[in-house]
Structures are given as structure tokens and as C-alpha cells.
Amino acid sequence: MPAYDYLVFDLDGTLSDPAEGFVNSMNHALLAFDYPTRPASELVPHIGPPLEITLAKLTGSEDGPHIQALVDKYRERYGASGYAENTLYPGISEMLERLSQKDGIRLGVCTSKRADFAERILKQFGLYHYFEFVSGGDVGIAKWQQLQRLLADNRISKRALMIGDRHFDLSAAAKNQLPSAGVLWGYGSRTELDEHGPAHLFAHPEEILNII
Template identity: 75%
Template sequence: MSTYEWLLFDLDGTLSDPAEGFVNSMNHALQFYNYAPRPAAQLTPHIGPPLEVTLAHLTGSADSTHVRALVDKYRERYGETGYAENTLYPGITDMLQQLSSIDGIRLGVCTSKRADFASRILEQFELHHYFEFVSGGDVGVAKWQQLGKLLEEKRIGQRTLMIGDRHFDLSAAARNGLPSAGVLWGYGSKEELDQHTPAYLFHHPSEILNIF
């Protein structure tokens, strides 16, 4: 029997690179509310955390209603075109294909991105059939709460490995008593991930297969 029953993947920075759509949609929201647009280099480090956290930080606003309006404006553009401005990391399709052929291993997605956007991205890259479910986030819901709900509803069990590129993914797993793995092709540094003592650190998607 494998150590794990479930492999639970983050999306942004783990399966695909959302940088172009993220930057364009973020600046769409900022400019609509008369904030100066930001260069990509200032925005891409914010890929991963919930949108409301990023937009509150970028604007310095503590007004939850205003931040929600910014999130809605971001999603307006993202839902039209931003989701398609996305690039699949090399090796992801082959890795998922091989994982899906291993008996007893089940795959899911747990992302801070809204579930419908995440599903459209997976469909765009013809990856959706590899996953049994997509858990998406919403304003005010942290990733650790998403994982907790999946456990509570028995959609996953304790033999679940959370795989992601940012500390939010790893700390969410730890808070729920789950092991985690960090990937180094996304937006989190080795130093950031090491702080959360992941069971594995992967440099390339193919390395995930080495678990088995």
C-alpha cells in the first residue's frame, strides 16, 4: 500500500503559470479604482495568496467593502480573458498521466482561485479528467479552511499529500495534520518552503513520481 491515497495539487505556480493573466487582471482592477498600475516584477510575487490579501496590501486599504470591489473587478477581466492567459509548466501533463495510472492514487486540486476559473484552466489544458474534484477558494476563506472542510466532509483522508509552491499551501497542510511537498518551479523560494518542513521538495514535475 502506498503511503498516500490522495495527492492534492495547488494550481497557480504548481500546475500552471498564471503570470500574464494575473498581472493584466490585477492592473485592470487597480486602474479602475485610480491606483497606479504595477510592473509585473512587483505583482508576480503575490501569485498564490488569496486576492483580497494581495489587493489590501497593494492598495493599503483596510476597507473590506472596497477590497471586495477590487476583487470583483479583477475577476471580471480574469473571467473574460485572464484565465486563458496561462501557461502549463513543462512536464505536468506527463507527470499527471503517469500518476493516474498508479493503483490506489487519487488526484485532486485545492486552489485559492475560484473553482469555476480553476476548472476552465484545467479544461483548457485538457487536464481536468485527471482530477476527482476541484476545491476553489472565495473571499475570506483561507487555504487551511478549505483543507479542513475537505477532511470534515471526508472527501480526502489523512493519507493526503498537499503539493504547492507557496508557504500558504504547506502551512495549510500542517495546520490540518497533513504532510506537504513544495515545488521549486513556481513562485515560492526554497527558503520560504523550507521554513515549513515539507516532506519533499521537487525541482521538476517528474520527481513527484519518485515517491512511488
């Protein structure tokens, strides 16, 4: 029997690289409210956390309605073109294809990104059919709450492995007493991931196959 019955993947920084669409959409939102645009080097480290957290940090604002308006402006561009600017990490398609052929392994996605955007990205890369579910986030919903709901709804079991590139993914799993794994091709450093005690650290997508 495999050690895990569900493999739950983060999207941004784990399955695909959102950098171009993220940077362009973030600057679209900032410019719309008269904030200075930022170079990619300043914005890319913010990939991963929920949008409202990132926009609050970038603007220094604690005004909830204002932050929501910024999120809406980001999503305006992201929904029109930003999602299509994602690129797939090498080896992801092959890894998912091989996982889909393994008995007793079920696949899902849990992302802070809104579910409809996540589904569009997966479909554009021909990956959507590999996953039983796509759990998307929204303002005020943390990833640990998404996993909590998946458990409560029996969409996953306690033998689910959360796989992601940032500490948010690993800490969300820990809060629900789930094991986690970090990937090193995304936006989190080895140090960031190690601090949260992952059961596995993967340097290449094909290494995920080794655990089953």
C-alpha cells in the first residue's frame, strides 16, 4: 500500500511558474491606485501568499476595503490575460501522467489562487483531467482552512500529502496534522522549507514518484 492515498499539489511555484502574469497584474493593480510600479525582482519574492497579504505589504495599507479593491484590480487583468502568462515547469506533465497510472493514488490541487483561475491554468496545460478536485482560495480564506474543509468534506484523508514550494503550504498541512513535502524549483528556499519539517524535499518533479 502506498504511504499516501492523496497527493495534494499547490499550483503557483509547484506545478507552474506564475511570475510573468503575477508581476504584470500586480503592477496593473498598483498603478490603478497611483502606487509606483515595482520591478520583477521586488515582486517575485511575494509569489505564494494570499494576494491580500502581499498587497497590504506592498502598499502599507491596513484598510480592508482598499485592499479588496486592489485585489479586484489585480484579478481584472489576471482573468483577462495574466493566467495565460503562466509557464509549466519541466517534468510536471510527465510526473502527473505517471502518477495517474499508479493504483491507490489520487491527485488534487489546493491553491490560494481563485479556483476558476486555477482551473483555466490547468486546462491550458492539459493537466486538469489528472485531478479529482481543485480547491481555490479567496480573500480571508487561509490555505489551512481549505485543507480543513477538504478533510471535513471527506475529499481527502489524513493520509494526504500536501506538496508545495512555500512555508504557507507546509504550515497549512501541519495545522491539520497532515504530512507535507517541499519542492525546491519554486519560490521557497531550502531553509524556509526545512524550518517547517517536511516529510520530503524534492529537487526535481520526477523525485515525487519515488515516494510511491
